[in-house]
Amino acid sequence: KQEVTQIPAALSVPEGENLVLNCSFTDSAIYNLQWFRQDPGKGLTSLLLIQSSQREQTSGRLNASLDKSSGRSTLYIAASQPGDSATYLCAVRPGIYNQGGKLIFGQGTELSVKP
């Protein structure tokens, strides 16, 4: 059974610091991996999607990497800002074939960026 883990559960950094959030999964048979951001009391906002054949994706100050063989993904945030404070979730779409919109989520990393 696929399981997704995010460590640490919470992280506090000063503004301007570069940081890395970690996501690990137990089964390397994934179709893709998606990183989300969730603000308190809000829905999920998609940040980056990495297909199983890709190694990384970039959007602005965000860079996500994927290493299927080791079951790991990282989300790198450059020059963090207080507005980056939120919970970051990673989710895998399991299986080597497209099985629809099924996602398995980690429990998230709650990020706080202090001014």
Added chain:
Amino acid sequence: NAGVTQTPKFQVLKTGQSMTLQCAQDMNHEYMSWYRQDPGMGLRLIHYSVGAGITDQGEVPNGYNVSRSTTEDFPLRLLSAAPSQTSVYFCASGTGAYEQYFGPGTRLTVT
């Protein structure tokens, strides 16, 4: 585009009552799904659909029914609400190998 919309935003039910959470998307997405989010448990898949007329169970389907008669709508029915169904419910949609988009959520309390 409105994206993924969910109604209501908040709901309080008494144990044993039934209700339907509505989800609609205007992006012509083939895939739609329902998740619940609970503290310490993360988001878990309840039911999903890969197209009109096709639905399947996720990780926690008990106590919930779905149907998908149109591409746009994917309602979630609680048959007889229980306090264990107190949660935040999210609907999502997507297509092909691409991103899944989430609605704003429905906060449900069952007393």
